[in-house]
Amino acid sequence: MTQPNLAAYSEKQVLVTGGLGFMGFNLVRALQEVNARLSILSRSWPERPGSVESILAGVTFFKGDVRDPTVVDEAVIGCDVIFHLAGKSGSIASNASPLDDLDVNSRGMLTLLESCRRLNPSTKIVFPSSRLVYGTNAKLPATEATPTAPLSVYGIHKLAAEQYLLLYQRLYGVRASVLRITNPYGPFQSPEQNRYGIVNWFVHEAMHDRALTVYGKGAQLRDYVHVDDVVDAMLLAGVAPEADGRIFNVGSGRGVSFLAMAEHIIRSAGRGRVKHVEWPPNAALVETGDFVADTSLIGECLGWKAAIPLESGLEDVIAGYGKLME
Amino acid sequence: MTQPNLAAYSEKQVLVTGGLGFMGFNLVRALQEVNARLSILSRSWPERPGSVESILAGVTFFKGDVRDPTVVDEAVIGCDVIFHLAGKSGSIASNASPLDDLDVNSRGMLTLLESCRRLNPSTKIVFPSSRLVYGTNAKLPATEATPTAPLSVYGIHKLAAEQYLLLYQRLYGVRASVLRITNPYGPFQSPEQNRYGIVNWFVHEAMHDRALTVYGKGAQLRDYVHVDDVVDAMLLAGVAPEADGRIFNVGSGRGVSFLAMAEHIIRSAGRGRVKHVEWPPNAALVETGDFVADTSLIGECLGWKAAIPLESGLEDVIAGYGKLME
Numbered sequence: 001m002t003q004p005n006l007a008a009y010s011e012k013q014v015l016v017t018g019g020l021g022f023m024g025f026n027l028v029r030a031l032q033e034v035n036a037r038l039s040i041l042s043r044s045w046p047e048r049p050g051s052v053e054s055i056l057a058g059v060t061f062f063k064g065d066v067r068d069p070t071v072v073d074e075a076v077i078g079c080d081v082i083f084h085l086a087g088k089s090g091s092i093a094s095n096a097s098p099l100d101d102l103d104v105n106s107r108g109m110l111t112l113l114e115s116c117r118r119l120n121p122s123t124k125i126v127f128p129s130s131r132l133v134y135g136t137n138a139k140l141p142a143t144e145a146t147p148t149a150p151l152s153v154y155g156i157h158k159l160a161a162e163q164y165l166l167l168y169q170r171l172y173g174v175r176a177s178v179l180r181i182t183n184p185y186g187p188f189q190s191p192e193q194n195r196y197g198i199v200n201w202f203v204h205e206a207m208h209d210r211a212l213t214v215y216g217k218g219a220q221l222r223d224y225v226h227v228d229d230v231v232d233a234m235l236l237a238g239v240a241p242e243a244d245g246r247i248f249n250v251g252s253g254r255g256v257s258f259l260a261m262a263e264h265i266i267r268s269a270g271r272g273r274v275k276h277v278e279w280p281p282n283a284a285l286v287e288t289g290d291f292v293a294d295t296s297l298i299g300e301c302l303g304w305k306a307a308i309p310l311e312s313g314l315e316d317v318i319a320g321y322g323k324l325m326e
Numbered sequence: 327m328t329q330p331n332l333a334a335y336s337e338k339q340v341l342v343t344g345g346l347g348f349m350g351f352n353l354v355r356a357l358q359e360v361n362a363r364l365s366i367l368s369r370s371w372p373e374r375p376g377s378v379e380s381i382l383a384g385v386t387f388f389k390g391d392v393r394d395p396t397v398v399d400e401a402v403i404g405c406d407v408i409f410h411l412a413g414k415s416g417s418i419a420s421n422a423s424p425l426d427d428l429d430v431n432s433r434g435m436l437t438l439l440e441s442c443r444r445l446n447p448s449t450k451i452v453f454p455s456s457r458l459v460y461g462t463n464a465k466l467p468a469t470e471a472t473p474t475a476p477l478s479v480y481g482i483h484k485l486a487a488e489q490y491l492l493l494y495q496r497l498y499g500v501r502a503s504v505l506r507i508t509n510p511y512g513p514f515q516s517p518e519q520n521r522y523g524i525v526n527w528f529v530h531e532a533m534h535d536r537a538l539t540v541y542g543k544g545a546q547l548r549d550y551v552h553v554d555d556v557v558d559a560m561l562l563a564g565v566a567p568e569a570d571g572r573i574f575n576v577g578s579g580r581g582v583s584f585l586a587m588a589e590h591i592i593r594s595a596g597r598g599r600v601k602h603v604e605w606p607p608n609a610a611l612v613e614t615g616d617f618v619a620d621t622s623l624i625g626e627c628l629g630w631k632a633a634i635p636l637e638s639g640l641e642d643v644i645a646g647y648g649k650l651m652e
Binding site for chain 2: 098106110114150153157160164166170171
């Protein structure tokens, strides 16, 4: 295996749906660094510091919803690589509003695929799936062959989206790579998205010297992965033919207890405190138990491995957050 | 294991969605024989011989679409058992119109589940899934543990529906049984539904002395199961607590080549002929290869086993069809 060459992006037209969200914006920054010709499909222009507009200079902006075939048709034409990040996240939210999750995530995915089939069937799609497709009691670390058994409508629709992608590759040649991401965290979390990812939420709470709510003892292991590592995996998957038609776990491969993560944030921030509470029933029902990803498959295929340790990754996020507060 | 007692249905309020379709109507007849209090949710009153209206005397009729929460709410209240048969079938059709399949099958299923959660969370739902959730090259006969890998949007949505059901049982206590049915055939195929199931279609064509189109050599094995056997499995699953939260294969357990099935129909009908043609690309893409179900799980749990051999089953269907033509 040789590491795919990211210099190839300088020749590529790339679309990022949901390109102004947490993961999307980090990806967009990285795509700018590799000189991709960039477009973003998003429902709204960001409410961010003014600097964003200059950052996004040169980016083509499609304002619209991923469920609207008219704007999606326009956006996919001519794209070499599409990162499909638009969607709705959250297990608990999806169980509370299953029809919304179906509409945004499943209908959105099929709308994009139908546009590609009709207008750009040789494109490549990279899709962030989730560790939440796996059920409880997986043998750890979990490989991609671990049985899937989602505990939420969100997880069910991620799994359906994976299957749509593999099907469209089989039927129409639309190439696809699926990344099952563990628990991502990192910078460019916008305030209006503060529920994306518990780590980012905890950083936010600690920096405001508030309580970090831990359900039960917080002993459950999680695999926290820095968004820069995730973005690297996405970039590699976007240009490596070896990644076509494949599903990869993307995580740190290291299990850290929920409580240890919270305590590390508090230590690094010098603020905040842990508050233990009983498990709320809706959270207990979607709790997967310990999870750690086996990432050897993406290592073998694409030469990817998470590079940022949780400790230094968190410190960087906290330092960045501190600057924003100044 | 003791065979569940179907006499229990005389105490039950039962809803059949899609109760006027091929499988639904066969099920409704059987539920009448066990004296269930019956209601049907269907989009339209059947275009059938007048006798149907007297057959359906005493049945409560909800006219509406399974995607309409208002009528679904009304229909689920007070039901002990719900057989959810409303939906759109067909692999090739689903690949041609994936968003339609999503809307009817996935949104329909979630709408029903949401009504049950809100208004009748202790009800029991029996759902006909399909062998089409399995992919190609399964080890045969295929057990329920065979990896799923649908070759069609239809199969993907069947799998998602299975997962919704298991999730709603876990989250809200709505009990569910899933039957992965192989290739059903039988009487009460209405003329406007003549594409439901290739066997019924072939009977129809043979009785009109037309050509039965076989793709390639027709050597692929199929597991043909008589709808009376399927209905028995549904009835058992509806009242057996052992079936709650379970997924069962429902098939004959016997592999018969596609060509042999066609030839048997022609012999029994004394009409029709085989016509071999090249595989059309859209059919080749969804072709699963040989399939035979292992049905030992439902045998162990519910004491069910297919009882009707293909040969005599086909002869009965053909005799019934002949009477209709008189």
